[in-house]
Each structure stands twice: as structure tokens, then as C-alpha cells.
Amino acid sequence: MSDHDHVRHGRAGHGDHTGHAHGVSASADRRWLTVALALIGCFMAVEVAVGLISGSLALLADAAHMLTDAGSIVLALAAARLAARPARGSYTYGLKRAEVLSAQANGLTLLLLALWLGYESVRRLISPPEVEGALVVATALAGIVVNLAATWCISKANRTSLNVEGAFQHILNDLYAFIGTAIAGVIVLTTGFLRADAIAGLVVVLLMVKAGYGLLRAAGRVVLEAAPADTDPDAIGDHMAEQSHVAEIHDLHLWEITSGQPALSAHVLVDPGSDCHAIRRTLEELLKEDYDITHTTLQVDHLTAESEEGLLQIGRTADRPVPHGEEIHGPVHRPGPHTH
Structure with missing residues (x-):
């Protein structure tokens, strides 16, 4: 399984969320x-x-x-x-x-x-x-x-x-x-x-x-694509980072397509050798059950030697290059003490 292989656009049934409650x-x-x-x-x-x-x-x-x-x-x-x-x-x-x-x-x-x-x-x-x-x-x-x-x-x-x-x-x-x-x-x-x-x-x-x-x-x-008024993006990122085999969550964006229809995208780094598909499904289920977010786009990559070395740097900042060559936008969420 390659390191850059998982871009997930929601669930097959996420359109149901756009219906009437x-x-x-x-x-x-x-x-x-x-x-x-x-x-x-x-x-x-x-x-x-x-x-x-x-x-x-x-x-x-x-x-x-x-x-x-x-x-x-x-x-x-x-x-x-x-x-x-x-x-x-x-x-x-x-x-x-x-x-x-x-x-x-x-x-x-x-x-x-x-x-x-x-x-x-x-x-x-x-x-x-x-x-x-x-x-x-x-x-x-x-x-x-x-x-x-x-x-x-x-x-x-x-x-x-x-x-x-x-x-x-x-x-x-x-x-x-x-x-x-x-x-x-x-x-x-x-x-x-x-x-x-x-x-x-x-x-x-x-x-x-x-x-x-x-x-x-x-x-x-x-x-202005602000997060829904009753949600805390940092808390969601921390919760996602606490899941098994998740090494880091960054580039997390949470907004509303329209009122009552939240959407979330994030880049997820997972432990080498772990099942990317299974972790992605776990995170999607967490977002659906705990936060009622069903329109998700999660890019899941394995942790490489380069990114692992970066994780160990003391005082890591949000502008350190990530494995796919782009800069991190927003807070970084990792297991243990949270970094925002």
C-alpha cells in the first residue's frame, strides 16, 4: 500500500445529511x-x-x-x-x-x-x-x-x-x-x-x-467559512489524534456548506504498516457519531522517516514542511500533550 493513496470524499450516504431533519x-x-x-x-x-x-x-x-x-x-x-x-x-x-x-x-x-x-x-x-x-x-x-x-x-x-x-x-x-x-x-x-x-x-x-x-x-x-458555532475544531482534532495508530492530524478545516450542513477535511499521518483504510473508516465513524459530521475529506498517509523526524523536533511549529511538500495550515494535533 502506497503512502499517498487515500483521499476520501465523505461517505456514500453523506447526501442524506442534506435532507430535512x-x-x-x-x-x-x-x-x-x-x-x-x-x-x-x-x-x-x-x-x-x-x-x-x-x-x-x-x-x-x-x-x-x-x-x-x-x-x-x-x-x-x-x-x-x-x-x-x-x-x-x-x-x-x-x-x-x-x-x-x-x-x-x-x-x-x-x-x-x-x-x-x-x-x-x-x-x-x-x-x-x-x-x-x-x-x-x-x-x-x-x-x-x-x-x-x-x-x-x-x-x-x-x-x-x-x-x-x-x-x-x-x-x-x-x-x-x-x-x-x-x-x-x-x-x-x-x-x-x-x-x-x-x-x-x-x-x-x-x-x-x-x-x-x-x-x-x-x-x-x-x-466566511467559520466552523459551526457549537463546535470546537481544536477539540475535534485532538479527539481524532487520540485514535489508535494516528500519529498526527493537520490541515484540519471545518466549515458549513450551508446552515446545518458541516463539512470537514484533514490530512492524517498514521503509523508505518498500519491499515490506512481501517483508520480512515474509524475516523469517519467518530466524526459521524460524536459530531454529526458526515461530509468528510480525509487524506491518510503513512508516517515516513522524514515526517517522523519532524515529529520529534522540540518546539515544532506549524510552518514545517509536511511529506507532500506543502505547508501546514492551522493547528497540529498529535497524541499526548496537544499542540495547537
């Missing part, structure tokens, strides 16, 4: 998202009309938030169709990152709307207009019911998708906003304190900023 199909996702979109769209039109009639900024802010909710669902539906297209040509991963692009657009829209609504809220805090408290309360209570229904619909879809989870969080935050608006309406109705409406609008703004920033941050991690 918990048995939720893509068609079911689209169905639930479409129902939620219909609920949000219809109520949003009513809320805009009532907000203009009543003069309530809180209702208009809620309507703007619902517009972004609807937009996020539309983008999620479009991205789901693009992501379902098979990989071909220069798009070797297909268009799975379409959802990341739509999440970034959605997050940016949230932040821009929050900026405008924040300005309006401050202006109305300084000079509060008349607000029809009864209309605000009635509309907000109806909004709570609609958002509860929409939240339930989206919760039935696959929330490992960045888009679906983003839409879910949007509508959940909108539900909280409607509760705040209802409280503001009751305060205006019972006490005449008109600034309560503007304060409720500011609460909605804060929720929009939180949701927008969260989406941009999560999407940015995927675009």
Missing part, C-alpha cells in the same frame, strides 16, 4: 411556509390600514416587522427551490448557499427598517400624536392570534435551515411585539398616556435590531 420533507416545508405567509400577508394589510386610521406608530412598526417576516418567508421559499437544484458545472455544491444570501438580505432589511422606526419613535416621544387606544388594543389582540398560528405553522417546518429558523424567530419576536402593543393600547385607553405607543414602537425596534443582527452574524459565519 426529523423526517420533514422539502414539500412539507414549502406547504407550512406558504400557509404562514398567507396568514402574515393578510393580517399585515389590515394592520397598515388600522395603524393609519388610529395614528398608532406601534401598529405601523408591527406592520413593518410583519413585512420583513413575509419577506423572509418568500426568500426562504425561493432559496429552498434553488438549494434543491443538483450540483452541476462550476457550482460543485449546487446552490445550497442561496439561503445564506437571502438571510443576509433579510437581516439588512430589518436593520434599515429599525433605523427608520427608531427615528419615528423618538420623534413621537418628544411630540406624541393622538392615538385611538381601542383600535390599537383590538388589532394587537388579533395580531397575537395570527402570529401564534403562523409561529405554529413554521415550527412544523425544518428549523435547521437558516432561513426557516430566521422566519420562525421573526414571527416569534413579532408575537412579543404585539403583546407589547396591546399593553401600550390598554395604557393609552385607561390613562391617556400617549407616549406609551412610542415606547412600544421602540421595543419593536429593539427586537428588529436583535433579529437582524442575529441573521447577519449567522449568515456571515457561513460565508
